[in-house]
Amino acid sequence: MGKTSYVRLKGSRQFRQRLLLSTLSSTPILVEDIRSDDTSPGLRPHEVSLLRLIEKVSDDCTVEINETGTKLRYKPGVLMGGKYLVHDCGLNRSMGYFLEPLILIGLFGKKPLSIRLKGITNDSKDPSVDTFRTTTLHMLKRFGVPLEGLELKIESRGAPPLGGGEVVLGVPIVPNSLTAAHWVDEGMVKSIRGVTFSTRVSPQIANRMIYAARGVFNRFIPDVHIFTDHRSGPAGGRSPGYGLSLVAETTSGCLISTDVAISYPKADETDVMEDSEEKPEMLPPEDVGVQAASMLLGEIEHGGVVDSTHQGLLFLLCALCPPDVSKIRVGKLTPYGIETLRNIRDFLGVKFVIKPDPTTNTVILKCVGCGLKNLSRKIA
Template sequence: MGKIAFKRVKGSKSLRQRLLLSALSLKPIIIDEIRADDMIPGLRPHEMSLIRLFDAVSDDSIIEVNETGTQLKYKPGTIMGGKNLVHNCALSRSIGYYLEPLIVLGIFGKKPLSIRLRGITNDPKDPSVDTFRSTTLHILKRFGVPAEGLELKIEARGVAPDGGGEVLLTIPNAQRLTAVHWEDEGMVTRIRGVTFSAKVSTDFEHSMRYAARGIFNNLLPDVHISEDHRYGPPAGKSPGYGISLVAETTSGCFISADTAVSWGRTDETGELDVEKEKRNPAEDTGAETASWLLQEIEKGGVVDSTHQGLLFLLCALCDNDVSKVRVGTLSPYAVETLRNIKEFLGVTFALKPDQETGTVALICTGIGRGDLFRKMS
């Protein structure tokens, strides 16, 4: 057996995506200088939790972390999937932080994936579990992931700081993804959404719904925002409320926006996170999220800013065929995704900006995960 050749990268930036691309391409990596100069150096609790999650759905992976947590050595194993798995997510990030890489791993597992994730379901920093259910799963179907067995159930809500939320994710195997030509976002035909409240009065939900509908009803008649009030164990361990909205179009696009309001959490230094300490009134939360959704629609493109990175990754992993998609202004995360895809998979996207619409068309030839394995062997 020959010596393992590790790919070396530095810093905590894109750690989640680098781990995912390492697992998909079977390229072992060493990540050095992880927050080496910070007051508290090394991996954060949510990153360690993510690494354990990768290990849980894989077989024969090797993970080594040095004493200070500033170096991570990761040799990916076989993505297995599995049934009745349970993972407790670190409370420094919400479940949405874990879901994006997990759903991609699940697609390429040897067995269908069924996993229960516990932690924070709704948070301003990461996409909510509602957004994954209403929007992200529809994007997977575009690439040929079977609709049967593709589901996300929200069994309990959980907000910061103590979480207590729980979701059940099931992902069928696809093994191969179908290339897409997806450039027409169509016209918005209806708005759907959900508000939630946990351990607080339903008045918060009424205020959010009223404010959001007040904006949308001036533009189109088909608007429906449901309520999801939780109490007792299904409400989690901390009080909070939030809203998730999605615009559906004539061409089958889903454009989303969401946020949540909670009573804050402490950061790694033990100080209260100022961003979470500032709590918007419920009416302002509804109005601002509705306005955010309209801004995403105005940008154009077939997905919102949050989903650009996932869209590009799925295109790169498609069968050896050409995919062409169109998005609005590229987000910083999307740009970083394009760089990581080129570095790990060797797939380069051609970009064609449209000055008239402000959108960008991207074209690539998918590497095909099965073709990738053959190329490496």
């Protein structure tokens, strides 16, 4: 056996994405100085949980973390996939943090992936499970991912701080490789769909959010349908919360989404005394409806075939395509999107040609994919 050569990286920035690209490109990495100057140095619980999740879906990967958690040595293994897997995402971050890398890893596994995730389904930091179900999974169709077996079932909801949600994710394997996409036509918005969620609160809250959101949209478009998903008992998780996930569909089949979730903050995030009876006020449902609707209008105004939260995933999918030209249009590049482009260059050697389109204030990107093939799948 030859000596493994590791790519040396520093710091905790873009940890999730570096881990994903390292796994897909089979590049061993050595990450040093992970929050070494912080008051609580080292890897956070959700980052360790992501490492454990990748261990579950791969075979023969090695993870070494030093005592303080400031140094990680990671060597990717063979992506296996598999059925009936279960993973507890913890309560630090919601499932949205884990779903994006998990979907991409699942596509290149040996067997289709079916996994039950437990934890928080909707929070204010990461995209909600509703957004993944309505928007993210549909994006994969553009890149030739088979729809059969691609699903996300929400079995119970979980709001912060105590979670209690469960979802089941199914990801099929790509037969050989993805297909390059030519996706620049944004189209015009033709309909707006959405779903409200409410757990351990009055069912009336959902109607108040819908009424407020419709008040914003009805000035522009008549075709607005927002569904309610009220959960009580075990299906409602362990904490009260509510929110709204919205999707605008365009004439060319693009889906632009936003979501807002409201819940009580964790005890360490508030200045409320432990022994006081007062609970912090939650944002009124009417404000949630208006906020979500305004955010969606802002995303539509930015232009592009995806919303700002999906830029990183879109760039990754283009970079993983066969050596063929992919061409896409996005709105203003987000900091996350720019970091993604840098990571893609470092790990996959794929560079994007970026050309602003001043007439629409959008950006057109082109790249030739790295040609990642699913080598672990069983050859018939």
